[in-house]
Amino acid sequence: MSRTKIVAGNWKMNKTLNEATALVNEVLKNTNEFDEVQKIFFTPFPFLNDISKQISGKKNFSVGAQNCSEQVSGAFTGEVSAVMLKSTGCNYVLVGHSERREYFKETKEQLTSKIKLALDNDLKPVFCFGEKLAERKNKLHFEIVAQQLKEVLSSFSAVQLKNIILAYEPVWAIGTGETASPAQAQEMHRFVRDTIAELFGTETALNISILYGGSCNAQNAQELFACPDVDGGLIGGASLKADDFCKIIYSF
Ligand code: 13P
Secondary structure (H helix, E strand, O other): OOOOOEEEEEOOOOOOHHHHHHHHHHHHHOOOOOOOOEEEEEEOHHHHHHHHHHHOOOOOEEEEEOOOOOOOOOOOOOOOOHHHHHHOOOOEEEEOOHHHHHHOOOOHHHHHHHHHHHHHOOOEEEEEEOOOHHHHHOOOHHHHHHHHHHHHHOOOOHHHHOOOEEEEOOHHHOOOOOOOOHHHHHHHHHHHHHHHHHHHOHHHHHHOOEEEEOOOOOOOHHHHHOOOOOOEEEEOHHHHOHHHHHHHHOOO
């Protein structure tokens, strides 16, 4: 089993370029590039190239985008394609974040196309999914998560899954300060791994990294990362402060 441990910061729509480079400087100063944790900064589009240069040559540091177009190229004003992302030096892209699903009404067809274009352009997609509060209250969380996984990932092969990372982000925990308990996180991550095994076989399931996201912070990261099926975190608010982000990196 060779699962990569990952701590990724999703900055969302925060920071100016100067603030962003200062944050990355602080993180670089206070972490060891040779530890085994893969650290990814999911920055806004305009910072991708600068931050890529800033971390260039640093082992186990990468840059990712928060979205990409489902179109290859052409007359789509304001959109950013996968090939453009790759040309900035970035290596990862978030696909299907709940904020994109909710506010931009992204569909399973769009998400499938985004993942395909990311893979075609040598970008690793981090595919996000998770249930809403009402769905959990109605005990539909496993059903919803299985559906979100199957409706998109069934278009891909076990070989392609080697380059895909999963992120379970229960919507009720995002930006709310309410975190899934370690038991809730483990239970769902295990379920996700079992679903991947069902779709693609045990080897693929054992090797895919599954991140937890949703009010993960310097206080709770350690107990979440101690869960056997939690391979790291996708961090929102707490990734905006170097101190907190570094503490999370050292929470394995
Ligand atoms: P918070 O950590 O702010 O809850 O955000 C989680 C998230 O959406 C990461 O993608």
